[in-house]
Amino acid sequence: MDLSAINPILLIAAMIAASTPILLAAIGELVVERAGVLNLGVEGMMITGAVCGFIIAVNTGSPAVGFIAAALGGAVLSLLFAFLTQVALANQVASGLALTLFGLGLSALLGQSYVGIKPPRMGDTPLGPLADIPVIGPILFGHDIIVYLGLLIVAGTWATLKFTRAGLILRAVGENHDAAHALGYKVKRIRTLAIMFGGACAGLGGAYISLIRVPQWTEGMTAGVGWIALALVVFASWKPWRVLLGAYLFGGITQLQLNLQGAGVAIPVEYLAMSPYIVTIIVLVILSADKSRAPGSLGRTFHASQ
Amino acid sequence: MIRIEARPQPSAMMAYATPVLAVLLTMVFGGVLFAALGKDPFQAIATIFWEPVFGEFSFYYRPQLLVKGAPLVLIAIGLALGFKAGIWNIGAEGQYIVGAICGAAMGLAFYPTESVFIFPLMVLAGAVGGCIWALIPGVLKVKFGTNEILVSLMLVYVAEQLLASMSLGLLKNPEGFGFPGSRNLQQYPSAHNAELIANTGMHWGVVAALIAVIFSYILLTRHRLGFAIRVTGEAPRAARFGGVNPSRLILFCLGVSGLLAGLAGMFEVAGPAGQISIDFNVGYGFTAIIVAFLGRLNPIGIVLAGLLMALTYIGGDIAQSQLGLPAAAIQVFQGMLLFFLLALDLLTNYRVRFGTPEAAT
Numbered sequence: 085m086d087l088s089a090i091n092p093i094l095l096i097a098a099m100i101a102a103s104t105p106i107l108l109a110a111i112g113e114l115v116v117e118r119a120g121v122l123n124l125g126v127e128g129m130m131i132t133g134a135v136c137g138f139i140i141a142v143n144t145g146s147p148a149v150g151f152i153a154a155a156l157g158g159a160v161l162s163l164l165f166a167f168l169t170q171v172a173l174a175n176q177v178a179s180g181l182a183l184t185l186f187g188l189g190l191s192a193l194l195g196q197s198y199v200g201i202k203p204p205r206m207g208d209t210p211l212g213p214l215a216d217i218p219v220i221g222p223i224l225f226g227h228d229i230i231v232y233l234g235l236l237i238v239a240g241t242w243a244t245l246k247f248t249r250a251g252l253i254l255r256a257v258g259e260n261h262d263a264a265h266a267l268g269y270k271v272k273r274i275r276t277l278a279i280m281f282g283g284a285c286a287g288l289g290g291a292y293i294s295l296i297r298v299p300q301w302t303e304g305m306t307a308g309v310g311w312i313a314l315a316l317v318v319f320a321s322w323k324p325w326r327v328l329l330g331a332y333l334f335g336g337i338t339q340l341q342l343n344l345q346g347a348g349v350a351i352p353v354e355y356l357a358m359s360p361y362i363v364t365i366i367v368l369v370i371l372s373a374d375k376s377r378a379p380g381s382l383g384r385t386f387h388a389s390q
Numbered sequence: 391m392i393r394i395e396a397r398p399q400p401s402a403m404m405a406y407a408t409p410v411l412a413v414l415l416t417m418v419f420g421g422v423l424f425a426a427l428g429k430d431p432f433q434a435i436a437t438i439f440w441e442p443v444f445g446e447f448s449f450y451y452r453p454q455l456l457v458k459g460a461p462l463v464l465i466a467i468g469l470a471l472g473f474k475a476g477i478w479n480i481g482a483e484g485q486y487i488v489g490a491i492c493g494a495a496m497g498l499a500f501y502p503t504e505s506v507f508i509f510p511l512m513v514l515a516g517a518v519g520g521c522i523w524a525l526i527p528g529v530l531k532v533k534f535g536t537n538e539i540l541v542s543l544m545l546v547y548v549a550e551q552l553l554a555s556m557s558l559g560l561l562k563n564p565e566g567f568g569f570p571g572s573r574n575l576q577q578y579p580s581a582h583n584a585e586l587i588a589n590t591g592m593h594w595g596v597v598a599a600l601i602a603v604i605f606s607y608i609l610l611t612r613h614r615l616g617f618a619i620r621v622t623g624e625a626p627r628a629a630r631f632g633g634v635n636p637s638r639l640i641l642f643c644l645g646v647s648g649l650l651a652g653l654a655g656m657f658e659v660a661g662p663a664g665q666i667s668i669d670f671n672v673g674y675g676f677t678a679i680i681v682a683f684l685g686r687l688n689p690i691g692i693v694l695a696g697l698l699m700a701l702t703y704i705g706g707d708i709a710q711s712q713l714g715l716p717a718a719a720i721q722v723f724q725g726m727l728l729f730f731l732l733a734l735d736l737l738t739n740y741r742v743r744f745g746t747p748e749a750a751t
Contacts, residue, residue: 124539164729173394173740174732177478177539181679182728189721196716303718308547315540354555361544365530372536387396387740 095343101227102342103335105130105289105297105306107234109313110320110327111241112285117317118245119278120258120381124180125165126286127310128187133158133287134294135191138203138301141291147206151230151291158287159280161187166276173385188304198301206230206296230292235328237285242324254278258379261386271386286310308361315364321377330367337363395741404738409684409691412730413698419730420723429713437712438705438720451704453591457662458703460595461486461654463696465678467602468647470687474610475622477643481527481542482651483675484549485520489652490659491556492519494572494666497581498561501573508580512656513594520652521645523549528644532637538644550671557667571667575660583661595657599696602650607689619643651675677703680728699724 109126116123136157141150161183168179206228245251254274256264261271293309294301312334320326341356349356417439421431442451465482472479479485493516500508527541556562561572575581586592610616622629622639630636654674663670681699685691706720736742 168729168732172733172736174735178683178728179732181480182725182732185676185680186722186725186729189718189723189725192718193716193722196718308544311540311543315537315544318537318540352555352559354551354558358548358551361547365536365541365544368536368540369530369534372534387394 095339097227098343099332099336099339101231101297101335102339103331103333104231104234105292105309106313106316106334107238107328107331108230108289108292109286109310110316110331111234111238111324112282112289113313114317114320114322114324114327115241115245115254115285116278116282117382118258118322118379119254119275120261120379120384120386121169121275121279122176122180122383123162123165123183123279123282124177124314125162125183125187125310126180126282126313127306127308128184129158129161129283129286130187130290130293130306130310130313131191131304132161132187132290134290134306135195135198135301136287137291138294139194139198141203141295142198142201145204147204147295150203150295151288154287154291155284156287158283158285158290160283161190162279162283162286163276165283166279169385170272170276170279173387176383176385184310192303195301195303199303201301203295203299203301205299228296230288230296233288238324238328245324255379258381261381261384265386265388271388275386286313289313312360312364315368319367319371321371322379323377333367334360334364393743394736395743397739397741400738405686408734408738409686409695409731412684412727412734415730415734416723416727419726423719423722423726424715427715427719429709429715434709434713434715437709438702438723441708442701442704445708449589451708453585453589454704455697455700456591456596457593457700459696459700460593460599461658461674462678462681462699463599463693464595464602464654464657465647465651465675466681466685466692466696467599467606467689468650469678470682470685470689470692471606471609471619472643472647473623473682474687475619475639475643476626477640478539479524479527479542479644479647480539480679481524481544481546481675482647482678483671483673484542484546485523485648485651486655486658486675487546487549487553487671488523488655489516489520490655490663490670491553491561491666492516492652493656494575494659495556495561497575497578497660498573500580501578504580506580509583509594509660512581512660513653516652516656517649518652520655521649523652524644524648525641528641531644532640538640542644546675553666553670554668557670561666563665572665574664576664581660583657593657593661595654595661598653598657603689603693610689615642651678677724680724683728683731 109130113123113126133154137150137154140153141147165179165183168174169176245255253269257269257271257274265271290306293306298305316327316330316334319330338360341359345353345356417435421435424434425431442448442455465486469479469482493512496515497508497512523545526545527538530536530541531538557570557572563571563573583593583595618629618634618639621632622634622636659666659670677699681692681695685695702720702724706717709715710717
C-alpha cells in the first residue's frame, strides 16, 4: 500500500469532478420534488442522457452539442413520466420505476454500436492564469465548463426558489396543490415543466459520465448514481446548497475509494466499491429522523375535480 | 372537450381488460420498434410469442417457460404483498443474489459429502439470506423512518459487489484453474436442484412458486393479515384506527418478499445457473416488478404475467439468434409494457367523458 501516491490537490480536484454528475441529477430532482412530484426515474433519465450525449458528440465531433442533446434526451424521456403521472394520473412510484427500466433498456439499444468508441475530448475552460495559481488553481479553476455549469444551476435554482415569483408558485404547488389550484395556478403545467427540468439536468449528469468521467459508453454505466442523487435530495432536506454539500461528500467518497483501489489498499476492490452505497444508506438513516422539510404534496396525485 | 372523472368504484371489467390491452398495445408499438430496427415486425412478434410455445423447437422451449417463469413468479408474489400495502421493496434483485450466495455457500460447505439433508439446508440458507437482506431496509424504516425504496435499491449494488467478491474469492472453485466462479452445483448431486420430471423444466423452484401462489391467495382473500395489507394500502389512517400495527406489517411484507426472492436465487444457482459467477443475476428482481403490476398484484394474475414475461425472455433469445434482434430490444419491450399498463390504469379508476361538463348543481 502506498498512500503517498495520492496527491491531495489532484484528489480534491478529482472529487469536485466526480461529484458533478450526482450534483446535476440531484438539483434537477430537487426542483421536481419541490413541485410535489417524486420522480424515481432519475437513473433512467441519466443513462438516456449519457447515451444521447455520447452518440451526438461522436457523430458531430462536438461535446458541447452532445451535452445539449443529452439534456434534450433526458427531458424528452421525462415527458413520458409527466404524461403518466400528470395526464394518466398513474402512481408516481411505479411510473418512476417504469421510466428507469425503460431508460436502461432504451439506452442499451441505442448505444450498442457505440461500445468501445472514444468520444471527442471536451476542451479546458480558458480561465488563463487563474489555473496556474498553486493549490487553489488546480482545485478551483482547472475544470471543464460543465463543472461550473453545475454550480451555476445550483445557484440559479437557489435564487429562483427563494427570490422569484416563479419559485414561490413552484413551492406553493409542491406544498399544497389544491390551494395552488384554487388560486388559479396551472398545477399540471407547472409540474410538467419541473419534471422536464429534472429530466434535462439528469441527462446532463449522465452525459458528464459518458463524455468526461469515463469517457466511453458501456451498458448501465451510471451504476446507481441516479438513485444516489435521489437519496441526496432527502439528505439535503430539499435545500439547494445542501445538495451541493452532499454531492461533494458522495463524489468525494466515490473518488477516494477509486484512489484507494489504485493505491493498492489491503481492502478488496469489491468492498471499496460498495462504500458509496453503504455510506448513502448510513446518511439516509441519520437524516431521515427529520421529515418535516418534505414538500407537503410530495408524491400525491393531483386531480382537479377531487 | 375531454374530461376525466373519478369513478366511485374502480371498474372491475377494466381491471381485467387493461393488462390485455396493455399487452396488445405493447405488441403494436414493439412491432413499430422492431420495424425501426429493420426487422420484419410480424415475424419478430411471431418469433417472440409463437415460436417458443408452438414452433418447431417448442419441445425445447416449453420447459424453459417454467424455468424462467418460476423465479419471476416467486419474486413477484412477495413484491405484490408489499406493493398492495404501499411498501416498496424494489431491491429484490439484491435479495435474489444474497439468497443464491447463502444457498450455494451452504451447499459448498459440505462438498463433497453426500446427504439428503444438504439440499433442504441450502433452501433454508437461501430463504434466510434473502429475508435478512430485505429486513435491513425494513428495520431501518421501522426504527428510523428511512425510505425503503432507496435503501433496498442501494443494497442491490452492495449485493452485486458481494457477488463479485464471492465468485473471485471465498466461493471460487479451487479446481477452476483460476477462472472466476464457484464449483458447479449441477455436478454435486446432493446440492443439485435437478428437474423433478425429466424434460419438463419442473424443478423445486417451480413447486415453491406454486406453493407461494396458493399461500398468498389464501392470505389475501381469507386471512386477517391479508385484509390488513389491503386496508393499509387503500387507507393507511383507517388501517391504524382498525388496529393494524404498521411496523409489523412493514417487517412482514419486506421479510416475506426477501425470503421468496432469496429462495428464487437459491433455486436458480443450484439448478439452471449451476454456479455463483460474476454475471449470475440477469435482472429477474427488476422484471418481477413488471410481473407484479402486470398481474395486478393478484396471485393468479401474477402466474399468468410471469409466464408471459418468461415467454418474452425466451422469445427474445430466439429472436436474437434467428433475426439478430438486439437483446436490449426485449428490455425496451418489457419497459414499454409497464408504461402502457400504468397509463391504461386510468381507465380503471377514472371515466373518460367527452363534451363540456354540465353546470354544477
